[in-house]
Amino acid sequence: MATDRVSAFDCVLPDPIPFKGKVLTTLSSFWFNRTRDTIPNHLITTNLEDYPPGLQQFKDILEGRSMLVKKTEVIKIECVVRGYLAGSAYREYRNYGSICGITLPRDLREVDPLPEAIFTPATKASSGHDINITREKMKELIGDELSEKLAEISLKIYKRASELLKSRGMIVSDTKFEFGFLNGEVTLIDELLTPDSSRFWSAEEYISGSIKRALISSICGIIWKLSLGTKLHLPLIFLPILSKRRAKDTSRPTKGLQEKSWVYDTHPVCLLSYPSLLRLLIIAENMLLGLGDIDKRLLSAYNSIV
Numbered sequence: 001m002a003t004d005r006v007s008a009f010d011c012v013l014p015d016p017i018p019f020k021g022k023v024l025t026t027l028s029s030f031w032f033n034r035t036r037d038t039i040p041n042h043l044i045t046t047n048l049e050d051y052p053p054g055l056q057q058f059k060d061i062l063e064g065r066s067m068l069v070k071k072t073e074v075i076k077i078e079c080v081v082r083g084y085l086a087g088s089a090y091r092e093y094r095n096y097g098s099i100c101g102i103t104l105p106r107d108l109r110e111v112d113p114l115p116e117a118i119f120t121p122a123t124k125a126s127s128g129h130d131i132n133i134t135r136e137k138m139k140e141l142i143g144d145e146l147s148e149k150l151a152e153i154s155l156k157i158y159k160r161a162s163e164l165l166k167s168r169g170m171i172v173s174d175t176k177f178e179f180g181f182l183n184g185e186v187t188l189i190d191e192l193l194t195p196d197s198s199r200f201w202s203a204e205e206y207i208s209g210s211i212k213r214a215l216i217s218s219i220c221g222i223i224w225k226l227s228l229g230t231k232l233h234l235p236l237i238f239l240p241i242l243s244k245r246r247a248k249d250t251s252r253p254t255k256g257l258q259e260k261s262w263v264y265d266t267h268p269v270c271l272l273s274y275p276s277l278l279r280l281l282i283i284a285e286n287m288l289l290g291l292g293d294i295d296k297r298l299l300s301a302y303n304s305i306v
Contacts, residue, residue: 001066021065024194031192039153041188042069072180072187077138078122078130079150081158082174085112101134117158119151150179161193171206173199
């Protein structure tokens with residue numbers, strides 16, 4: 001079940017994003033059904049009428065934001081595929097010239113495309129942050145054969161999704177997959193290609209080497225970079241209140257993926273003392289639901305406070 005709650009930098013934020021859980025569930029369901037020919041997955045149905053009788057009393061809560069799935073034995077590796085140099089991968093590259101032990105060409109800029117998509121695994125921590133590891137370390141943890149199989153499947157799904165979304169005007173910078181065993185068979189689980197597990201950019205706004213308008217989550221990237229290595233607690237920022245309305249602009253990149261497309265009206269109405277609330281923009285804007293120029297307004301508010 002996916003709620004509307006938002007967490008950022010180890011903090012559950014006090015205000016939810018309306019309908020966030022339904023968006024994530026719809027996207028996961030779309031991709032699980034589209035990739036069944038590549039690998040089996042744990043999804044049984046999202047149709048509430050097919051749920052067990054005991055769950056029918058919770059229809060109002062579960063409708064549109066839940067999946068009935070098969071229970072698996074989770075493989076404790078986060079399978080990350082990256083096609084572009086962004087986020088923690090850029091910081092690692094800047095320090096070492098490599099990502100998870102994979103040496104990359106010199107002089108790559110942030111958000112540059114990589115020569116080819118790469119598989120960069122991480123440990124699946126029960127608490128705290130996941131830790132990036134090398135392919136060699138992954139093999140030590142789960143074995144050579146399983147490691148190679150997970151890498152192959154992850155890269156295949158990423159490339160397939162990238163091709164489809166490219167035709168819709170979207171870029172998948174990087175994404176995370178999770179797998180488990182079901183009756184001894186490797187099975188795709190959890191969520192799939194959602195804004196919570198992936199970094200999406202607008203192809204129209206992407207400019208290699210620039211984050212001013214290249215990243216859909218640009219405002220968060222700009223201000224987060226300002227705080228890196230400074231032990232600086234950034235001052236107050238605006239928290240937008242989001243309200244749903246039907247999208248009129250049918251040219252949005254979501255067109256063709258889902259029959260319905262929605263946008264969010266934004267009303268900056270208050271100041272909060274959590275700089276990590278800027279993470280809202282990653283989730284909301286990555287949904288491509290039309291936040292418009294809110295990143296510019298937030299940056300202006302931030303600059304006026306500083």
